[in-house]
Amino acid sequence: MVKADNSTTMLTVFEGVSLSYSPGQKVLDDVTFALPSGGFYFLTGPSGAGKSSLLRLMYQAEKPSSGRIYLFGHDLTYARRDELPLLRRQIGVVFQDFRLIPHLTALENAALPLRLAGADEDYLQRHTKELLTWVGVGHRTEAYPSELSGGEQQRVAIARAVVNKPKLLLADEPTGNVDDETAIKLFHLFDELNKMGTAVILATHQHNLVERFRKPALRLSAGHLTSLASSARVGEV
Amino acid sequence: MAIPTKLFAPCFRHQKLGLFLIIMVGIMVYVATFAMSAEATLSAITFTWDRGMHSRLTVEIPATDDESSTPQTDRVQQVVSVLHAMPQIATVRPLPDDEVTRLLKPWISQPELLKVLPVPTLIDIERKPDSLLTAEDVRQQLKSIVSDVRVDDHTSWLSDLNNLVDGLTLIAAFVILLTGITLIIAVSLICHAIIATEQETMSLLHVLGATDDDIAHHFLIHTRRLSWPASLVGFLLAMASTALLLYFLRHFADPSMLEWSHWMVLGAMTFLVPIIAVIIASLAAKTSVLKLLHTMP
Numbered sequence: 360m361v362k363a364d365n366s367t368t369m370l371t372v373f374e375g376v377s378l379s380y381s382p383g384q385k386v387l388d389d390v391t392f393a394l395p396s397g398g399f400y401f402l403t404g405p406s407g408a409g410k411s412s413l414l415r416l417m418y419q420a421e422k423p424s425s426g427r428i429y430l431f432g433h434d435l436t437y438a439r440r441d442e443l444p445l446l447r448r449q450i451g452v453v454f455q456d457f458r459l460i461p462h463l464t465a466l467e468n469a470a471l472p473l474r475l476a477g478a479d480e481d482y483l484q485r486h487t488k489e490l491l492t493w494v495g496v497g498h499r500t501e502a503y504p505s506e507l508s509g510g511e512q513q514r515v516a517i518a519r520a521v522v523n524k525p526k527l528l529l530a531d532e533p534t535g536n537v538d539d540e541t542a543i544k545l546f547h548l549f550d551e552l553n554k555m556g557t558a559v560i561l562a563t564h565q566h567n568l569v570e571r572f573r574k575p576a577l578r579l580s581a582g583h584l585t586s587l588a589s590s591a592r593v594g595e596v
Numbered sequence: 597m598a599i600p601t602k603l604f605a606p607c608f609r610h611q612k613l614g615l616f617l618i619i620m621v622g623i624m625v626y627v628a629t630f631a632m633s634a635e636a637t638l639s640a641i642t643f644t645w646d647r648g649m650h651s652r653l654t655v656e657i658p659a660t661d662d663e664s665s666t667p668q669t670d671r672v673q674q675v676v677s678v679l680h681a682m683p684q685i686a687t688v689r690p691l692p693d694d695e696v697t698r699l700l701k702p703w704i705s706q707p708e709l710l711k712v713l714p715v716p717t718l719i720d721i722e723r724k725p726d727s728l729l730t731a732e733d734v735r736q737q738l739k740s741i742v743s744d745v746r747v748d749d750h751t752s753w754l755s756d757l758n759n760l761v762d763g764l765t766l767i768a769a770f771v772i773l774l775t776g777i778t779l780i781i782a783v784s785l786i787c788h789a790i791i792a793t794e795q796e797t798m799s800l801l802h803v804l805g806a807t808d809d810d811i812a813h814h815f816l817i818h819t820r821r822l823s824w825p826a827s828l829v830g831f832l833l834a835m836a837s838t839a840l841l842l843y844f845l846r847h848f849a850d851p852s853m854l855e856w857s858h859w860m861v862l863g864a865m866t867f868l869v870p871i872i873a874v875i876i877a878s879l880a881a882k883t884s885v886l887k888l889l890h891t892m893p
Contacts, residue, residue: 418803420893440890441807448805458800462602472804519804 369429370396370527370558371417376426378412378582386412388582389426394560396526399553401569402562404579410562413579414529417560418450419443431526448476451520451557455532457512459504459519465491465511466500469518476523490518494548510541517545521552528552530561534568546572603797604790604818613786617819618826620782621877625830626837628775629869633838635768636862641845642761643858649750651686651723653731655679655738656746659714672717674741679721682737684729691718772869776876783877784884787815791888798892812885819881820874827870835866 371394378387387409394400402410415421416428419435428435431449438446451472459468470487478486491497494514496507504512513533520528530549534542546561546568553559563569569576578586657671666674672690679688691699696718697710704710723729731749738745791798801811 420799420803422893444802444805444807447803452803458796460603460797460800475801475804475806475810523805 368396369432370394370398371431372427372429373413373416374427374429376416376423376428378409378416378421379424385424385582387416387423387579390579390582390584391426392577392584394558397553397556397558399550399559399572399574400561401572401574401576402560402579403564403566403569403576404585405564407581408579409582410564410579411531414452414531414560414562417527417529418447418452444475448472448523449526451523451525451528453513453516453520453528453530453533455535457504457509457516457536459512459515461504464501464503465496465507465515468504469515469522471519472523478523487518487522490522491515494518495544510537510545513537513541513545514548517548521557525557527558527560530559532562532564534563534565542568543571604794604814613789614818614822617783617786617822617877620779620786621823621826621873622830622833624775624779624782625827625870625873626834628772628873629831629834629866630837631768631771631775632869633834633862633866634841635765636866637838637841637845638761638764640858640862642757645757646754649754651725651727652750653721653723653729653734654748654750655719655721655734656748657717657719657742658744658746659716668717671742672719675719675738675745678737678741679719679734682729682734684724684727685721686724687720687722689720691720776873779873779876780880783819783880787881787884788888790815791885795892798889802892808886808889811889812882815885816878816882820878823874823877827874830873831867831870834869 373390373392376387376390377385379385390409390413402413404410412421416423417430419438423436430446433446435446459465460471463471466484466487469491470483473483473487488497488500491500491514494517496511496514496518499507499511499515502511504515507515513536517530517533520530528549533549534545537545542565549559549561550572576586577584655675657668657675659668660666660671676688676690679685696715699718700710700715704713721734731747735745735747738747798811
């Protein structure tokens with residue numbers, strides 16, 4: 360895997376990145392930005408602006424049609440397929456629709472990344488239970504997703520995203536399916552995670568939350584990056 | 597193991613795909629095992645016949661009702677004496693009447709008829725090993741005593757039988773090959789169906805850091821777990837069918853003529869079929885899943 364000299368200190372760098380799902384229809388168009396490590400960033404914009412696509416590029420669920428993406432200093436353009444799992448294990452992802460596996464318990468769902476990384480069973484059980492307790496669902500470890508409320512499911516999903524202590528947490532509209540009170544609690548949770556050293560990029564269209572937490576924000580509109588709010592904390596490419 | 601065992605279990609239950617896999621493996625193992633064991637049985641029978649008949653000739657002395665000629669018992673005695681005197685012949689054995697009756701029984705069912713019919717006397721002779729003595733040589737030697745003597749060589753019909761068994765062996769090999777290919781295709785289709793319905797789970801596992809090999813290995817383990825009992829049932833049913841076949845063929849060959857080592861080889865070859873079927877099914881699952889995963893990001 361190629362390491363970019365100019366991006367080793369950066370969390371991620373996008374250089375003229377475009378993404379098309381079909382010819383002539385660009386979901387992202389010439390997006391360029393750089394984010395320093397360890398920060399908390401909002402990714403805002405209306406529905407269909409390309410927020411989810413940008414996150415998908417970061418966790419390598421998509422490959423860019425053009426441009427270059429650096430993550431933790433690695434050029435993803437040249438990443439081999441067998442290198443991707445190790446990179447992905449440094450990223451936690453929280454989805455709007457939680458994506459918990461219905462026939463696994465909360466504990467089994469949350470522990471999945473540790474299992475995939477081949478963690479010791481004792482450590483896996485103990486650490487995952489502690490984490491579920493920390494996110495507020497320690498009393499529901501043996502419950503299946505269908506037995507949990509939307510807020511509880513999202514907390515399990517957050518636990519799963521951070522269980523193997525990732526460098527970066529990507530959250531795609533994590534509060535889209537929960538009430539406002541739960542949304543604020545979840546935001547506080549993300550903030551705490553960030554203070555513990557995990558960089559957070561949180562995609563949302565809820566302006567009230569963005570303004571309330573006063574974090575740097577990237578704004579997307581129709582596939583274009585239109586602003587880097589609080590740019591003093593956002594690196595220049 | 598990286599991925600929890602129960603992660604994909606519901607995928608295999610979905611639309612009874614696991615059940616379909618079990619039935620397919622069971623049928624394929626049954627067909628392949630039966631084809632192999634039936635072929636082995638036929639080969640064994642031919643082998644016993646071949647070994648029993650290859651060095652033998654049958655002398656046939658027609659019955660005579662002409663009272664002026666030498667009596668039948670004297671003619672037989674003279675023929676036996678001449679045969680004993682021939683250095684290339686190892687044994688001479690006139691067939692007793694009850695054995696001739698037994699041989700003729702399928703064609704003449706009423707025993708009373710045998711008493712009135714001119715039944716020939718049969719003499720079984722065995723040539724010495726590496727003897728070049730032919731049926732014609734023997735006939736020439738006996739012609740002076742019994743002008744209408746017949747000497748039968750079994751090589752001709754044994755050769756036809758061997759050709760038939762060789763043909764059946766080829767067909768059995770083809771059937772086994774075909775079942776193997778069908779098994780691979782069936783398992784691949786099942787895996788395609790599971791991946792198609794569980795694409796979101798596969799994407800999630802990738803996002804969580806699972807390698808293609810992790811996921812494919814999990815399919816291998818599930819396929820192996822489902823295939824074992826199916827394979828065993830198919831094998832046992834095939835063995836039962838083979839036992840039935842042996843029972844029906846019991847009048848045509850004596851299995852005790854085969855040495856135990858020969859039976860051991862046949863048994864080992866047959867027992868390998870279900871093991872190989874499980875290995876093929878498991879590897880087919882892993883390979884097809886790996887191929888499919890490579891088409892995903």
